[in-house]
Amino acid sequence: MSPSPDHPQSLAAERDLLRSVFDSAASAILALDLGGRVVDCNPAAWKALGFGSRAELVGRQAASFAVSPLAVEAQLLAVISERIARKFECVLKVGEKPARVIELSVAPRRDPLGQLIGLVAVATDVAERKRTTEALRLVNDLALEFAAAPAAVEPFSMIAEKVRSALDARAMSISSYCPETHELTVRHVSIAGGVLPTVQRILGRTFVGMQLKVEPDMEKRMIAEVVSETEDLSFLSFGALSNQIIETLGRMVGIGDVHGLSLKHGGILYGSALLVMPPCEFPPSRELLHLLANLSAVTLRRPYTGPS
Numbered sequence: 001m002s003p004s005p006d007h008p009q010s011l012a013a014e015r016d017l018l019r020s021v022f023d024s025a026a027s028a029i030l031a032l033d034l035g036g037r038v039v040d041c042n043p044a045a046w047k048a049l050g051f052g053s054r055a056e057l058v059g060r061q062a063a064s065f066a067v068s069p070l071a072v073e074a075q076l077l078a079v080i081s082e083r084i085a086r087k088f089e090c091v092l093k094v095g096e097k098p099a100r101v102i103e104l105s106v107a108p109r110r111d112p113l114g115q116l117i118g119l120v121a122v123a124t125d126v127a128e129r130k131r132t133t134e135a136l137r138l139v140n141d142l143a144l145e146f147a148a149a150p151a152a153v154e155p156f157s158m159i160a161e162k163v164r165s166a167l168d169a170r171a172m173s174i175s176s177y178c179p180e181t182h183e184l185t186v187r188h189v190s191i192a193g194g195v196l197p198t199v200q201r202i203l204g205r206t207f208v209g210m211q212l213k214v215e216p217d218m219e220k221r222m223i224a225e226v227v228s229e230t231e232d233l234s235f236l237s238f239g240a241l242s243n244q245i246i247e248t249l250g251r252m253v254g255i256g257d258v259h260g261l262s263l264k265h266g267g268i269l270y271g272s273a274l275l276v277m278p279p280c281e282f283p284p285s286r287e288l289l290h291l292l293a294n295l296s297a298v299t300l301r302r303p304y305t306g307p308s
Contacts, residue, residue, distance in 0.1 A: 028123040031109060036062050036076050039118065048123070050094045062121065067091040067099055079106050079119055089126060101126040127282075135288045138166050143295055151305040156187035159296045160273070164190040167284055170255065170276040171199070173207060174263075174296070177271045182219060184212040184272055212237075223269055227289045228260030237274060257283040263297040270300045 022029060028045035030038050038058050046057045049065055063072040072090050079086050085107035093099045102123045109118040142162060149158060156174050164172035171191045175184040186207045191199050214222070233255070256279040263271040273296060277283050284292075 030062055030121045032062055032119040032121060034080060034118055036073060038062055065092055065094060067093050076106060076119060079108060080116065083108050083116065131282060135285065139291045139295060142166060146295065146299040151303050152307055155300055155302060155304055159299055160188045160190040163292055163296065167277070170195060170278050173274045175212070175271050177269050182214050184214055186210045219269070222262040222272065223264060223267065226262050226264070226293050227286050233258045254279050256280055259289055261289060261293040263293055263300060265294070265297040265301060270297050
């Protein structure tokens with residue numbers, strides 16, 4: 001016989017479930033008293049505010065972390081007086097980190113009898129939302145450009161040039177794959193204009209036309225994995241770039257994240273791409289890279305008639 005909803009075991013289980021959801025939430029959540037002080041928070045909150053534990057944040061004024069604390073206090077008081085949830089943006093400043101804009105959703109918090117005892121605030125990083133919106137716009141714009149390109153436009157150079165430029169990457173190479181010979185052939189290398197002379201001087205040769213052997217295990221991995229898990233540039237270039245060359249390039253032009261992309265569609269491997277980013281605070285997300293790889297693979301399936 002299962003316990004009734006009011007049974008202590010049921011209440012404890014419900015409490016534990018809610019606590020688990022609260023603690024595992026990706027968004028920062030703060031429970032405040034009527035004076036605006038933090039009485040509870042989840043790990044996402046104390047980590048976002050630069051603390052090492054929940055205990056370090058509890059008891060502090062939530063508005064004190066805003067660049068304009070009085071404006072935030074006014075919003076909190078409005079929620080208390082009107083008993084209606086509010087959503088507003090504020091600028092957050094934590095230690096020496098750059099200020100960032102967050103969106104706060106603040107709602108009344110009541111006890112089991114319905115009495116107002118405080119507030120609950122959920123913070124969302126507006127920059128992350130804007131980056132997601134920008135990423136979707138970027139993919140949409142590229143999809144339209146690729147779809148509208150005439151059949152006479154060579155697809156490998158078009159993809160490499162436009163994707164590298166859109167991501168402001170250091171370089172992007174793109175290769176075709178031949179299943180009969182199990183080889184990748186480098187079809188185009190796009191390099192940012194400002195680093196081109198340096199890269200050419202170090203490499204001393206062109207990679208276009210180079211054929212790279214793909215072992216069976218690597219072929220299986222490329223078919224199963226769209227975005228490579230490794231950031232080893234030598235590995236992703238199939239050994240075409242030695243560690244010494246990579247270290248030299250890194251010192252001279254700066255190399256951030258490196259991504260290997262499998263260009264496949266319908267279980268068929270059409271090629272691969274190697275994307276080299278500069279050091280940056282917000283590199284392209286794995287989801288964005290996945291979309292770009294899929295878009296590139298579909299574009300490579302288009303008929304190509306050659307120069308008219």
